[in-house]
Amino acid sequence: MRDVEAEALDELIAGNVRAARARLRISQQDLADDMGWTRTMVSSLESKSRHIRTGDLVLLCQALKMPLAELLDGAPAEVFKALGLDRRKKP
Template identity: 65%
Template sequence: MKPEELDALIAGNVRAARARLRLRQEDLADEIGWSRPTVSSLEAGTRRITVSDAVALCRALKLTLPELLRGAPAEVFEALGVTPA
């Protein structure tokens, strides 16, 4: 999986989780300490996240890392040493 494809997959999972929780981009940004444009660029798939970003997103969106990566191929989970959700 190309990095851009993984970025897009994470973006979709973040959007879906935020919608499930009925959070606005502003709400998520406030929870994490980001700006709304930063959340917007993440959800557009144009912002790559760090491990610390993933932790903050999982906490704010009440997700596990495998849930954040839902839809990724097995090789991604194997590389991280986690079991898919």
């Protein structure tokens, strides 16, 4: 797990958040409103200038209506193992 860098995970999650917003056709402001954030906070997360905390992950999963495993899609297997998540997508 030491090989997994937090910055790389932040970048991965930021990209997955952008993709989820596009798929849901919601703006940064819409996501911010759902999370109780400002649009600037969402923009900072997506541009990787805001580190993602555990609480952020919960809010993102709720607002984007997606499980954590999907938000982490593309992460190394050791991330899923450490979190006790199944990286396979549900049909």
